[in-house]
Structures are given as C-alpha cells and as structure tokens.
Amino acid sequence: MMSLREQPPKKERVDIDPLVTTATLEYMTANFEVRSQGTVRPRTETVLSAEVAGTVISISPKFVAGGVFAKNETLLRIDPTNYSVAFDQAEALVAQRQIEHDGAKKLRSQGYRAESEYASAVAALASARAELVRAQRNLERTYVRLPYEGIVRAKETELGQFVTAGTRIGVVFSTDFAEIRLPLTDRDLAFVDLPTSIDTTVSGTADGPAVRLTAVQKGQPVEWQAQIVRTEGVVDEKSRVTYAVARVADPYHRHGDGQVLPMGTFVGAIIEGTAALNTIRIPRSAVRGSRQLLFVDEDNKIEIRDVDIIRSDSEHSYLRDGAVAGERIVVSALEAPINGMSVRTPDDIAEPADMTEVAEQ
Numbered sequence: 001m002m003s004l005r006e007q008p009p010k011k012e013r014v015d016i017d018p019l020v021t022t023a024t025l026e027y028m029t030a031n032f033e034v035r036s037q038g039t040v041r042p043r044t045e046t047v048l049s050a051e052v053a054g055t056v057i058s059i060s061p062k063f064v065a066g067g068v069f070a071k072n073e074t075l076l077r078i079d080p081t082n083y084s085v086a087f088d089q090a091e092a093l094v095a096q097r098q099i100e101h102d103g104a105k106k107l108r109s110q111g112y113r114a115e116s117e118y119a120s121a122v123a124a125l126a127s128a129r130a131e132l133v134r135a136q137r138n139l140e141r142t143y144v145r146l147p148y149e150g151i152v153r154a155k156e157t158e159l160g161q162f163v164t165a166g167t168r169i170g171v172v173f174s175t176d177f178a179e180i181r182l183p184l185t186d187r188d189l190a191f192v193d194l195p196t197s198i199d200t201t202v203s204g205t206a207d208g209p210a211v212r213l214t215a216v217q218k219g220q221p222v223e224w225q226a227q228i229v230r231t232e233g234v235v236d237e238k239s240r241v242t243y244a245v246a247r248v249a250d251p252y253h254r255h256g257d258g259q260v261l262p263m264g265t266f267v268g269a270i271i272e273g274t275a276a277l278n279t280i281r282i283p284r285s286a287v288r289g290s291r292q293l294l295f296v297d298e299d300n301k302i303e304i305r306d307v308d309i310i311r312s313d314s315e316h317s318y319l320r321d322g323a324v325a326g327e328r329i330v331v332s333a334l335e336a337p338i339n340g341m342s343v344r345t346p347d348d349i350a351e352p353a354d355m356t357e358v359a360e361q
Contacts, residue, residue: 017342021332022296025280027325030318032191032273036182040265042173050163051141054078059159067152076144083139090132097128150174178251182269183241191273194231194244209272211246215265222259224248280319286331287317294330294337302341
C-alpha cells in the first residue's frame with residue numbers, strides 16, 4: 001500500500017525577500033537639551049564663632065536648628081559687663097588726653113612748651129582714641145548678628161556657657177540664593193553655551209543659559225527655574241567633568257510665592273542647549289551597535305554604513321555626517337543583515353495590487 005500511494009505534487013521553491021519598514025531622512029534644526037543633576041547648596045554658609053570671651057547671657061528663640069532670622073537680628077548675647085567698663089574707661093581717657101592736648105597746644109603757641117612735649121600730647125590723644133575704638137568694637141562684638149537673612153543649620157552653644165574668642169557657636173546660611181553644581185562632560189559642553197571667565201562680572205556671575213530643575217516633593221513632581229551664572233573653570237581630575245553653577249533666587253520664597261526649594265534637595269537639571277543646523281534625526285532603535293545604520297538603495301539592496309551620531313536621547317539619535325537627506329534607512333527589525341541583501345518595503349507590496357485593479361477596469 002505504501003508503494004501504491006501517489007506522490008504529493010512538488011512545488012517550486014520561491015525565495016521571498018524580507019519585508020522591512022523604511023524612513024526617508026530629512027534635515028532639521030535640532031534644539032538640544034543637556035541633562036545633569038546636583039544637590040542644592042546655599043550660596044553663603046557661615047560658621048559662627050565668638051569674637052570675645054564671656055558668658056552667654058541670652059539666646060534668641062530663633063537660634064535653633066531650622067530657625068529663620070532677619071538681617072542684623074541679634075541671635076546671641078555675651079555678657080557685656082567687662083566690655084562696657086573698658087569702653088567707659090577708654091572714653092574717659094580720651095577726654096583726659098584731649099584736655100592735655102589742648103593745654104599743650106595753647107602753651108606751645110605762647111612759647112612755654114617745647115615742640116616735643118606737644119608732639120607727645122598729640123600721640124597720647126591718638127592712642128586714647130584708638131583704644132576707645134577698640135573698646136567700642138569689643139562691646140559690639142558681644143552681640144552675635146549676621147549681615148544677611150537666613151536659616152540656622154546648627155546650634156552649638158547653650159545659655160550660661162562660657163565661650164572664648166574663636167569658640168564655635170553654630171552654623172547658619174543665607175536664603176537669598178541657592179546654587180547647584182552641575183557636572184558636564186566634554187561631549188555635553190559641545191551643546192551648551194556656558195559663560196567664560198571673561199564673561200563673569202565683578203559680582204562673580206554671568207548671564208548663562210536657563211535651567212529647569214526638577215524633583216519630587218510629597219510624591220508630586222515639582223519644577224524651579226534657575227540660570228547658569230558661572231563655571232568653576234577647571235576640569236575635575238578624578239571624574240574629568242566640568243562643573244557649571246546654576247543659581248536660584250529666593251529658594252525659600254521669603255519675598256514671594258512659590259514652591260520652596262530646601263537646601264540639600266537632590267534635583268535633576270535640564271539645561272537649555274544650542275541649536276544645531278542641518279541635523280538628521282532618526283529613531284534610536286534604528287541604530288545597530290554603536291553607530292551603524294541599514295540603508296536601502298534604489299534597487300532595494302541593503303548597505304551597512306557607519307554614521308556620526310552627535311547625540312542621543314531616549315527616543316532619537318541625531319546625525320551629523322555619514323548620511324544625507326533623501327536616503328532611506330531600515331527602522332524595523334531585520335535579522336542578520338548583510339551588504340547587498342534584497343529587501344521589500346510596504347510600497348513594493350502595494351504596487352502589484354494597484355496594477356491589477358487597473359487591468360480589471
């Protein structure tokens with residue numbers, strides 16, 4: 001029965017070229033954004049130390065960790081008794097030396113005193129005045145004040161404690177500006193116009209590109225506007241990056257409304273980049289390996305070619321050299337491509353159907 005069975009009909013084998021999806025390249029002007037990240041730091045941070053010795057007799061309720069204080073507000077007072085006495089003594093000595101000076105001057109004009117005696121009276125008066133200035137300054141130093149408004153980071157002294165000159169009593173920082181150091185690689189520097197040292201003004205800032213800061217607060221994404229004001233001017237020897245400094249004005253919004261940006265917040269940064277002319281944008285998935293593309297010529301043959309990719313993001317890659325507008329590339333998956341391989345495109349499939357409809361009509 002096996003030998004009497006008819007053989008199945010044989011069909012000629014037909015090789016079908018793989019079907020691919022293509023995209024035609026076009027020139028465009030790309031506006032790049034450079035991404036970085038950093039930690040928010042105060043522009044000004046001060047370690048408070050006592051300038052005179054004495055017992056702490058009063059502490060402001062605001063002089064606690066997290067306390068907010070105003071400009072020139074007294075945070076702490078050191079016992080001024082000794083310095084008040086020294087000031088009164090210096091003031092009395094100045095009055096005495098002034099009388100002696102005036103007497104010596106009058107007698108000299110009448111010829112009863114030598115020039116050297118008058119010079120001694122002048123020197124004594126000048127010394128007494130200097131001592132008065134020193135005593136007045138020491139009396140003022142019993143008040144611990146800051147020339148800016150800010151927040152207390154740490155309190156390191158207590159009421160009744162005896163401190164000497166140089167004793168550390170706390171740490172504070174200003175709330176006028178916050179700064180973020182943003183590391184940028186050498187490749188990033190090609191797409192962002194950073195201010196140079198020559199551009200920096202007397203205040204140490206310059207008008208650099210705008211920056212958008214992002215973070216998550218209370219489970220919600222939040223944004224702040226900042227600006228690059230300077231670069232640190234050196235390349236880090238360990239990481240080989242250059243640091244640009246972005247500044248945020250009034251991060252705690254003491255003089256306006258808005259979302260507070262606390263010091264120590266870790267933020268992402270999107271820096272406004274430069275525009276690149278005559279750039280070709282392609283889907284990132286079309287890139288094979290590090291920089292290869294599959295080109296399709298007029299005969300639907302594959303050509304594997306290396307291109308110069310200047311930048312990539314999560315969705316696209318941008319080409320500068322290696323391709324021209326009007327060429328077609330493969331944007332779909334293709335297994336084991338080789339140079340000269342024939343492929344089909346959706347346009348090739350549509351053409352026969354169109355011709356058949358014309359013939360039937």
